[in-house]
Amino acid sequence: MPAHRPQESGRRATALLILAVVVVTVVDATTGPELHISAFMGIAPLYAALRCSFRQTLLVGAVFVVCLTYVDLFTVPDWAPASRAVGIFGAYLVAVFSLVLCRTRLQREALHERTSLVADTVQRAMLRELPLSAGPVEAYGFYVSAQEGARVGGDIYEAIETPHGLRLMIGDVQGKGMPAIGAGLEVLASFREAAHYQESLESVAGRMEKALTRYNTRSVEQGTDERFVTALLMEFRGPAGLAQGRVLSCGHIPYYLVRGGRVYERRDGEGGLPLGLGALSDEPRRSVRVRPEPEDWVVLCTDGVTEARGTDGAFYPLAERLAGWTDLEPPELARTLRADLERFTGGELLDDATVLVVRRTPTAAQLSMARAAAA
Structure with missing residues (x-):
């Protein structure tokens, strides 16, 4: 105002x-x-x-x-x-x-x-403002905290250009309020550090797990509850930064791939336990390879979006909505999606909601298509 x-x-x-x-x-x-x-x-x-x-x-x-x-x-x-x-x-x-x-x-x-x-x-320093720009990609979207008056809450995200390629992360901390913010900050800081120095996504996730374990140990000593964090990690390398990629999910919900005007729900890299619960299984987390195309979009979100309920109790149909908006540019798509989510829920979100619409920058996309044509 x-x-x-x-x-x-x-x-x-x-x-x-x-x-x-x-x-x-x-x-x-x-x-x-x-x-x-x-x-x-x-x-x-x-x-x-x-x-x-x-x-x-x-x-x-x-x-x-x-x-x-x-x-x-x-x-x-x-x-x-x-x-x-x-x-x-x-x-x-x-x-x-x-x-x-x-x-x-x-x-x-x-x-x-x-x-x-x-x-x-302080909150801006913790969670960067959208849109994000990192190397050959840009990420538009929105983040709405369920806690009134708060800029940040239990959702975290980041995009970093590193010596090992472009690395993306979106996460969702169990619970809400200050304990969730503390756990999210610990995991986010660990990702920012590990993404630059760890060779693989598995190693990055391992560092994030250790950071959260230390936080949970301190929380127990102070008489508060332990937390776990679901997270989805992505990595892209090669010419124009996106020739090949890997995805690792730590118990996070699927992401959506927009290709050729169609929307695909992708569960690449699923199977790993959420961060903070890794000790419950001897099975290591494993990333999987993906091969993006020049004009692909990726839509990442937290369950505050997919589990948002309308006035009739129905869940928000994200995939259906995205399928009708594939002709929109990312900034407009993010604005449209946020407005539609607020209308659907009547403005009553019960959980933090985050959406990232990730794509190559126009320059990177043109370079990638030119190299593909030359090959």
């Missing part, structure tokens, strides 16, 4: 409050002492304290004091001097209290704004 909107709203409220006080004062002055309603207008400066600036509240309070003083001095002739003094003192007291209330509110709002700015900066 533009910054001038609250100021305009405050000016309108100030004008209306002053008008109300003046009108009530005129009514009191013209109807005689039998009707004395201006005393109830103490609500005007109190309302201003909650909605207006300090100067605007001061103005409303001053008009209220002047008007009530006039009423007490000139429109109620049968009042004793003591009664008049009490009435005027009460008006001053209400005005002063309104100013104190306004000042306290403004200080709290300033503190909240500073705290929110710090929290927002």
